Amino acid sequence: MKKLKAILIGAGLRGITYTDFIAENRDKFELVAVAEPADSRRNYIKKKHALSNGLCFTDYKPLLEKGKIADVAIIATMDRDHFEPVMEAIRLGYDILLEKPIAPTPRECEAITSLAEKMGSRILVCHVLRFTPFFVALKEIIDSGKIGEIVSISQIECVGNEHQSHSFVRGNWGNEAKSSFMLLQKSCHDMDILQWLIGTECRQVQSFGSLTYFTEKNAPNGAPDYCIEGCPVGETCPYNAVKLYLKSDSDWFRSASTKMVNPNDDDVKKAISSTQYGKCVFRCDNNVVDHQVVNLLFDGGVTVSFTMCAFNKGGRTIHIMGTKGEIEARLEDNKPIQIYTFADKAVSEYDYAAMGGEGQAGGHSGGDEGIMEAFYNYIANGEAGKNICTVERSLKNHYIAFAAEHSRRSGAVINVEDYMNSIKNEEDYSI
Ligand SMILES: NC(=O)c1ccc[n+]([C@@H]2O[C@H](COP(=O)([O-])OP(=O)(O)OC[C@H]3O[C@@H](n4cnc5c(N)ncnc54)[C@H](O)[C@@H]3O)[C@@H](O)[C@H]2O)c1
Structure with missing residues (x-):
């Protein structure tokens, strides 16, 4: 069985999901490098995949400057941060697992698609x-x-x-x-x-x-900017950040709000006291x-x-x-x-x-594992499954x-x- 070497750009919730699959399927994939600015997330990947310091980066640029060091790139940065790393990864000859959306504008989507076609880069978009x-x-x-x-x-x-x-x-x-x-x-x-x-x-x-x-006009009377400051309707509000993040056992919410893997209560408290995750839902920049x-x-x-x-x-x-x-x-x-x-x-x-x-x-009702299997078969065996x-x-x-x-x-x-x-x-x- 061919083993695909992979690099990960963006070790957030999606990147970790895909590379956790890699850790459980080491006969098919090997993760050889990561780029991720958040220390906790980057260190999690480093440990799980036994990467050396020299192959752990805080930004995608130095990783891609190393040239093509693997068969595939997994690109799971935020929507507006897909374009540059994807274009460079295509130029380097990577096949790519790309998180959706391809990019936020038609121009960027077109540019990615046509460069991939020109360079013969196979890109699978994560429609899980x-x-x-x-x-x-x-x-x-x-x-x-x-x-x-x-x-x-x-x-x-x-x-x-x-x-x-x-x-x-x-x-x-x-x-x-x-x-x-x-x-x-x-x-x-x-x-x-x-x-x-x-x-x-x-x-x-x-x-x-x-x-x-979710607009300012619906903010309850006397509601502070941050729920943790004590809101008069905190007991009954379904969006009370203290309940949703601090008192919850949702790994998803706790990890996203702190940008950490397995954050403790102090980490979550800090996040909901200073980031949008703790703000009154009627007073955000949404x-x-x-x-x-x-x-x-x-x-x-x-x-x-x-x-x-x-x-x-x-x-x-x-x-x-x-x-x-x-x-x-x-x-x-x-x-x-x-x-x-x-x-x-x-x-x-x-x-x-x-x-x-x-x-x-599993994640996304089984879709996350399914797409990784399909990505492997597509790249390693040339099998473009019907999904x-x-x-x-x-x-x-x-x-x-x-x-x-x-x-x-x-x-x-x-x-x-x-x-x-x-x-x-x-x-x-x-x-
Ligand atoms: N397929 C799906 O069903 C699905 C579900 C959720 C999200 N998504 C998409 O996946 C992508 C990522 O979502 P997420 O929930 O993992 O977000 P996230 O914020 O958890 O992860 C993005 C990561 O990229 C990192 N990053 C930022 N700048 C970087 C840089 N210069 N170099 C390397 N890494 C950098 C961030 O620190 C962060 O950890 C988004 O485009 C999102 O729309 C897809």
């Missing part, structure tokens, strides 16, 4: 939903023809109120200028999975949405939407209604309506997928949880998000291809 047993099962059912041809889909991405507050109000993705717009950063997964399930191209989009709740709908028209008249919304517990629901039957399913409660067929008026069940085994309980999303395909699906966001801002119904061509002719085609 394609590797979850849930969506694999849905694809299988659709492709079996059991429900006939797809006519319409209704999909809801329930972000979850706590997740919204953590990631899209207080955290990394709350402010578009520091990350990207919501439909790209969060729901590019959904645009991608819908296109993958339907299997044809999206032609037109229309979107509405706004930021309604500006991304907390709810958005998109109507999509695909080839053959297939229609989709997609909703992203913060105000729920979390999860994804999907209703796929075909000429011979329908599928109803909810990701994240492990209940079997329900299939109703018109000819026999029968309901059958598909137990996707049984497919996943260990992976089902993989190359940068070329991902770029097209990113354009659905770019066009939909343009619709949200302009109020117009947008023809995706015309939009793509029109902005390509603009001097600076940022969204």
